[in-house]
Structure formats: C-alpha cells, structure tokens
Amino acid sequence: MTDRNLLSGPEPEPARDAGHPEPPERVGFFTDTSVCIGCKACEVACKEWNAVPEDGMALSGMSYDNTQGLGASTWRHVAFIEQRVPAPEGRTELPLAGNTQPDPVTPPEAASEDAATPGELRWLMSSDVCKHCTHAACLDVCPTGSLFRTEFGTVVVQEDICNGCGYCVPACPYGVIEQRPDDGRAFKCTLCYDRLGVGQEPACAKACPTESIQFGPLDELRERAALRVDQLHEQGVEEAHLYGHDPEDGVGGDGAFFLLLDKPEVYGLPPDPVVTTRDLPAMWKHAGTAALSLAGGMALAFALAGRKRGTR
Template sequence: MDPASGQERMGFFTDTSVCIGCKACEVACKEWNAIPEDGMTLTGMSYDNTGALGASTWRHVAFVEQTRPAPEGRTRLPLLDGRSAGTEQQGAGVAGGATAQETVVGGSGGDIRWLMSSDVCKHCTHAACLDVCPTGALFRTEFGTVVVQEDVCNGCGYCVPACPYGVIEQRPEDGRAFKCTMCYDRLGAGQEPACAKACPTDSIQFGPLDELRERAALRVDQLHEAGVTEARLYGEDPDDGVGGDGAFFLLLDEPEVYGLPPDPVVTTRDLLAMWKHAGVAALSLLGACGAAFVLTGRGRR
C-alpha cells in the first residue's frame, strides 16, 4: 500500500510454465503504446525476432532451447485449472485451461525442451534509475510502478547503466530513454495492462502485488507436488538486492538460462557512502591546499 496515495501496489506475475510463446503480449504492447517496430529481421535465434528488451521492445518473449536426455516417462505439468497436459498438447491450447510447456521434440539422442518467458521491466522497489535521473523524468506512480516521462527526459543516459537488469535503452534518434510503463494510462482508467489483457494462457497476470505473491507461491507448490522440482520464483522476495520486483517470475530453470541476473543488486546502494567519502576527500584536499598556502606565505617572509 502506498501511504501517500492509499493505492495498492500493482504488479505483474509471469508464470513461464504456461507461456506458449505466441507473442500476443509483444504485439499488444506495441499497438497500445505506439512503439516502433524493431523485430522484422531474422536474428537466427529460433523464433526470437526481437532479441532483448529495449527502447522499442518493452515486452520480449524469450525462446530457450535445451537438449536433455530422453526421460523414461514424460513430465506432465499441471494446468492452471488443476488438470495436466502432456507434451503432445504443447502449444495447441486446451479448452478451459492453459497448456504447459515441457519437452516438445523427441529423438534418439534426447529431447529438446523449450522454455519461453515474456520479460519486462521489473519496476524495482529500490529503483536505481530513479536515483540517478537528474531531471525527474523517471518517477514512481501511485501504483508503485516506475515510469519515464519522455517529454522530460534529456537523453543523458544515466539510467541505462544504473538498471541492474539492463532494461532501459535510449533511442538512437534523439537519445531519450524508454521502457515499460505498465500501461500507466490504462491503470488510471481502471484497466489492466495491454500485455496481460492479450495473454491467452494467463501466463502474464496483473493485480495487487501482495495477492500475486500469494498466488505465485501456491503455483510453485502445485508444480512441486506434480514433480516439477525445478520450479522457482524470481524477483518476489522483498529482502533481495532490489527490495523485490514489481514484476516477478516463475521459472523452470536457473535465472541465467533466461538471461536474468542471479542476484540483482540496486546499483546505487553505495551512493551515499561514496558521496561521504568524496566529501571527506574534498575537505582533506582543501585543508592540504590551505596548509600549503600558509606555509608558502611564511616561507616568503
């Protein structure tokens, strides 16, 4: 709860176990926010035509292909409605529920598992981009999200290296920074973000952050009971290096597999101490210069 606005903090929970890689979220994000196209060229990275988050890609669907030894029995992931889906249903959709993603192609040397995840700005609790912005272009909204005001951004680029996730990017045309706003304009009108609205499997879930964390914990328990022991949450812990993310994930492998840092830390955590040390150093230098001036004056006498 934001004490200033009395508004619950809102966020995203992305359950990658039911992402089918359809890219509906990418398309909806671009359409609603009038973001320029940037993914019409072949990247050579499977079906990943956008490559990474950037100034013109506020939602990015990653496709991770893994070759694994062929198991004796197929893993069946439970669906959101409590049923389970086998590998033959991958990507096809199941009436009344969302398909699970698991092994999709078999062969004598093993199976290929596809891990798909829709990445987005994390809207950190302790957002370093806010700390370094000199113009106030970046601000925290009454919903707890972090937004860039494009008409205030001066293109200094300080926020780019400050982001521990590498989310923010400047557009080459004018140098201004852009990233996901969690559809701030839609939230103000009582609507959910365009990406969550468009997601056909409820992989992207939007709502009060506390409720999403509870829902995510239950989902992990459900997967563990089904034998999917590698299921884990990423970014939901308020005690992590960024104070918890406003957009967190359920992953089926290590964060690095999805291109996420394993232990993100707010990059400005030592900023106050650095300024204190710089102040002490400046005072020491000033004192040394004063002493040298006095001694020089005495020597001339």
C-alpha cells in the same frame, strides 16, 4: 525523488518513500512461465496501446524469437528457449510442465535405454518486462527527473523530459533500458501508467490468453505465486521456483517477478541482481570527507604561506 532506501529492515514502501503521502496498493506483474505459449499477444498489445515503433521484423533463422530482447522499442519480449532434456534412467521421455513436442531427431521407439539418451525437446517461454525494482538505480542516476516513481510503486520514463544522457542504461541491473538511436532518449515499460490511472489493467496482461501474465496488488500476487509453485512441486515439477519476488534480494524485490522452470541465466536474467547505486551514499560520504580534507589542507597551506611572507 531518488530511492536511497537501505536494503535491510522492514519492507520499504516505494511510492510513499517517493513522496506520495497516501498511495494505493503497490501493483505489479506475476509471470507464470509454465503456461506461456509464446503467442506474443503481449508484445503486440504493448506496441498497439503505447504506440511503440516496430522492432524485430527480420527473422534470424536461428529462432522464432524475432525481437531477441528488451529495448527502447520492445517493452515486452517473449523469449523462446529450446532445450533437449536428458531422459531419466529407464525412460525415453521426461514429463514436463509447459509446452513440449516429440524429439524430432530421435523418436522414442528408436531411443537407446542409456540414461544419457536425449528425451523430449521442450520450449521454455517467458514474457520478459521491466522489473519496476523496489530500489531502482535508474531513478538514482537520472539528472533531470525524467524517471519517476508513480503512486502505484512503478517506475516511468517521461520522454519529454529525458535529455538522452544515457546514465540510466548502465545503471539498470537487468539491462532493460535502452536509448532510441534516432533521438537518444530512453524508453521502457511504463506498466501502462495511463491505464492504471483509470482503473484498467495493463494491455499485455489484458491480452494474455493463458493468464501467464497476471496483474494485481503485489502482495496478492506473491501469495498466488507461492501457491502455484507448491502446486507444480506436487505435480513433480521440482525445478519450478520464483525469481524477483523476495524483498530481501539485491534490489529489494521486483514489481514484476517470475515463476521459472530453470536457472535465471537460461532466460537471460542475472542470477543475483544488485542495485548498482547501493554504494552511492558511502561514496558521497567519502567524497565529502575528501573534499573537506582537501579544503582544510589548502587553507593551512595558505595560512603558512602568509605567515612566511609576514616574517620577511
């Protein structure tokens, strides 16, 4: 069943809308990037539990980020983003949340008092994953039913049903889904559907040593995230904000949302994601109208042709 819900009105219930009559609470992930240490324990746990093939074994020499992005064989991806932060006026260092290290090029004692002098080098680290969108375009375009909405509100690919058509790949506004080159089938995070079914949390959240990845009922996670943002603001980290939590955004809110310390595009996330199939109902309506008009025109043409033959 596809997600053809309108992006307005009361917040939808994806599992119920997908045909689950009495679903449990919707669950998901809240990833607090301010405490991510880039250990990649989540990547390893995901691969081990889900038997995901190896990926990203070759280091580029440009970054510690060996996996580079989400894909068919990388369902969790820890991004490493280096930033040289300008020092505020009158200071040579800038207090930061998260992980920092001294500037290796310009030590504080040698830094100029100029406000434009670079301050510390900070790492922005974030464990990315499928967003399990409220309005999931991948569900809309899948012709075989390989993609389905679970009773927990998550989105899962059934690899034994996938025919490798690839329609879901461009449909995803986040670029999460990818096909494996050896057989063409699509793969992505299942939010450990098999573990959820027996009351366990996903492997990545279980393995996270800093609780950067938090799992639970989505409503509770949203409340917890809002409190965390307030806490960081009180500590002077004004750039802290949430991404993907708002049910009024272009995908109806994400089942996996994030606390970020910079703009979404810095982390490789679209600033304003929109469900790519939002215009499908109107398109089908216009196509139906055009088909009826064409059929009517053809019927009229045949009728006129028959009348002409009858008058001869």
